[in-house]
Amino acid sequence: MAFFLSFAIASCDSSEPTAAEPGFELAPGDTIPLAVMATADVHGWVRSWDYYRNRKEPSYGLSKVATLVDSVRQVYPNNLLLDSGDWLQGNPFAEYFALQASEEDHFPFLTVVDHMGFDAVVLGNHEFNFGLDYLNRQIEMSETPVIGANIYRHSTDEPAYPPYVIREVAGVRVAVVGLTTPGSAVWDRPRVEGxxxxxxxxxxxxxxxxxxxxxxxxxxxxxxxxxxxxGDTSYERENLGEENFGRKVGEEIEGVDLLVLGHTHRTVEDMTLEGADGRSVGVIQPGRWASHLGVATMKLTRDEDGTVHVAGHTSQNHAVENVKEHPEIVSLTEEAHQRVVDYVTEPVAETGDEWSAEMARMQDTPIIDLIQAVQKEVTGAQLSAAAAFNTSVSFGPGEITRGDIALLYPFFNTLYKLEMTGKQLREFLEHTSQYYLTGTDEKGLPKVNRDWPGFNFDMISGLDYVLDLRRPAGERVTVMEYENEPVDDDQTFTVAVNSYRAEGGGGFDMLADAPVLEEIDRSVGDMILEYLIDKEQIGHDDVFEENWRLVY
Structure with a gap:
């Protein structure tokens, strides 16, 4: 395996101890390599399987990461294995165990983490999606430390979870301090508040x-x-810290040797920062969905006075795409895997039409109006706002399965009914229009703002409007009508929006003062499933109302 050979070559230095012998301790004058392996934002990708489309997916999977971990451990006897959060939610495999399995079922990610010998996993924001009872029950069933230093018990400075772990490697005391983005206070307010x-x-x-x-x-x-x-913080909350604080910790806090990051789903390697005390701070971030194993190697040297310092860093992310699944992990998770496959392939309705989100961010489409129709029916609201989370989703003609709907609505959002003014609706549309830049691309299509996530481009159903992308942001809403009449600034409407948006996700500040008329603490995805099961047969005509368009 090329991966293994590259590590073997990099580590072959006969002048350095390898600490292979049990009880070895780093002596003054010695240098040893410490390999810190990491995963990030696994989001339920325990197996190398696409549960949405019911097929193998070679690019992701903790079962493949496990094979790489074995290879690294053969080369580096001194090692740690860490995960930087967002492992409890994210795909049908994860949501099955949160919403359908029994209380006695241990979430297989944690079963695998225990089996692989992870030294610590940190809590990500999505760990709170299913409530504290479920999260804490899963943690109690696990042998692996789950840490988070900046998560406090309400109205105290007492961490609610272990803030750090200490691991002794070759006589060197290594501390792993866990931190998470504060955004959970916004995005999961109903589950964490109080x-x-x-x-x-x-x-x-x-x-x-x-x-x-x-x-x-x-x-x-x-x-x-x-x-x-x-990167930018996607919420506005007074006295709540920044969403992405990694660089500040690395550059402004004394005593940090290595940052192992997550949350933004990026791959970062071969990077060092200059710390506040002049030390070199390594950085590793290994992508998402167990697409990579990150490996940061630190040279640890003990000086003659007994102190230990990091003499150098290297870091690299290793893709799993061409790696085989680890047979032990496959065996350990096979029963769970099959249960989920059986569940997600179950049909919930029939359709004679083709439903596709390919053009959903450029024109009004039936597939997004399906979400809008459900949100309006459940809340009784006049209007509904929804986004195209995944433009690759399509289904029909024929059966619509649970997996199809999981791909259409992959996030565990609940539903709010707000009261908004015409002025707020205009501000909402101007804000969301920033998904597009002014002008067109080489194909003559609207130019997308790559710094604006697609899930923050909301479309509104029930309101007729036009966004003129030839105009600068803030001046793009050229038509906004309700029941064929122009909307006044002080006119009020009831609007269905998801919890992420209602709680401030995406920087939609105009919603901060919008009165909340109703909170429905159920998954929007489940509501869509219930709607389809009830109808049994569905076509475009049942939900589609073309009410908005772009000019470019």
Missing amino acids: NLQFGDGKETAERFVRKVRDDEDADVVIILAHSGLD
Whole structure:
């Protein structure tokens, strides 16, 4: 295997001890390599299987990562294995165990993590999607430390979960401090409010790095954070810390040796930052969905006075695409895998039409109006806002399965009914239109703003409007009518929106003052399934009302 050989060649230095012998301790003057392996944003991808389309998916899977982990451990006897969060939610496999399995079922991700010998996993924002009872029950069933230093018990500065772990490697004390993005206070407010509070990542890092250095005699400090390196914060909440604080921790906190990051689904490797105390801080972020195993290698040297310092870093992400699944992980998860396959392939309705989201962000489409129709029916709202989460989804003619709907609506959002003014609706549409830049691309199509996530381009049903993309953002709504009459600024409407949007996700500040008329604490995806099961047969004519268009 080329991967194994590259590590073997890189590590072959006969002058350096390998610490292969049990009980080996780093002596003054010695240098050893420590390999820190990492996964991030696994989101339920335990097996290399696409449960939406019921087929193999070679690019992802913790079962493939396990094969790489074995290879690294053969080369590097001194190693740690970490996960930087978002593992409890994210695909039909994860949601089956959260919503359909019994209370006695251990979520297979954690079963596999235990089997693979992970040293720690951190809590990501999506760990709170299914409520604290489910999360805490799963943690209690696991042998692996689940950490999060900046998650506090309500109205205290007491961490609700272990803030860090200490691992001794070849006589070197390595501290792993866990941190998560504070955004859960916004995105999962109904599930965490009154129970948990989320502290600023940088401030908490400073507190606990100092603690592990001073009180735990840590020689090396790793920050395991469900946070990106940097980037805009997608929520507005006074006194709530930044969403992506990784760079600030690395550059502004003394005593940090390595950042292991997640949340933004990016791959970051071969990067070092200059720390506040002048030390070199390594950075690794291994993508999403178990697409890569990140490996950061640190050279640990013990000086003559007994102190340990990091003499150098390297880091690289290794894709799993051409790697075989680990047979032990396949065997361990086979029964769970088959249960989920049986569930997601179950048909829920029939259709004579073809439904596709390919053009859903460029024109009004029946597949998005299916979501809108359900949201309006459940809430009784006049209007509904929804996004095309995945433009590759399509189904019909023929059976519509649970997997089809999971792909159409992959997030565990609940539903809100708000009261909005005409002025707020206009501001909403102007804001969401920033998904597009002014002008067209080489094909003559609207030019997409790559810094604006597609899930933050909402479309509104029940309101007739035109977005003129030839105009600058803030001046693009040229038509906005309700029942063939122009909408006044002070006119009020009831609007169905998902919980992510209602709680501030995506920077839709105009919703902050919109009165909440009703909260429906059920998954929108489940509501769509119930709607289809009830109808049995569905066509475009049942939901489609063309009410908006782009001009470009």
